[in-house]
Amino acid sequence: MCAASGLPYIRADQESAFEAVASLQELAEGAVLQRVRSTGDAICLVRQNGEISALSDICTHQHFSMSQGDLLENGTLQCAWHGARYDCRTGEVKQDPATSPLPVFMVRLEGDTILVGPRCERIDGKYVASTVRVK
Numbered sequence: 001m002c003a004a005s006g007l008p009y010i011r012a013d014q015e016s017a018f019e020a021v022a023s024l025q026e027l028a029e030g031a032v033l034q035r036v037r038s039t040g041d042a043i044c045l046v047r048q049n050g051e052i053s054a055l056s057d058i059c060t061h062q063h064f065s066m067s068q069g070d071l072l073e074n075g076t077l078q079c080a081w082h083g084a085r086y087d088c089r090t091g092e093v094k095q096d097p098a099t100s101p102l103p104v105f106m107v108r109l110e111g112d113t114i115l116v117g118p119r120c121e122r123i124d125g126k127y128v129a130s131t132v133r134v135k
Ligand code: FES
Pocket: 059, 060, 061, 062, 063, 064, 079, 080, 081, 082, 083, 084, 097, 098
């Protein structure tokens, strides 16, 4: 199971998979930011309503970069190419033409450093949300 930062059910073998990808100063409230993990996974960091989440940066429709899209007030991220929308916390598709959810990655904060971990599990066709609250 995926969890918010610091909760005890992140497995011990997943701890080493977390890596620093950005600082809080690089990700303003209401912004998105692309980062590439050492694994090669392109990540789209999202900061909205005081929470940070980490989604795949690759749109499941035709592979456009989600970090070039728009973060909407209703908590969705809209792809800049054909307008698919995804829930920023769960990656769930909220608007066509995408039909598959965006993968979600575990995220946590250590001081002012944002760390991203393994991909969250997908249960019943949905990724389990992973967010961390900015204090
Ligand atoms: S590539 Fe994102 S909606 Fe088509």
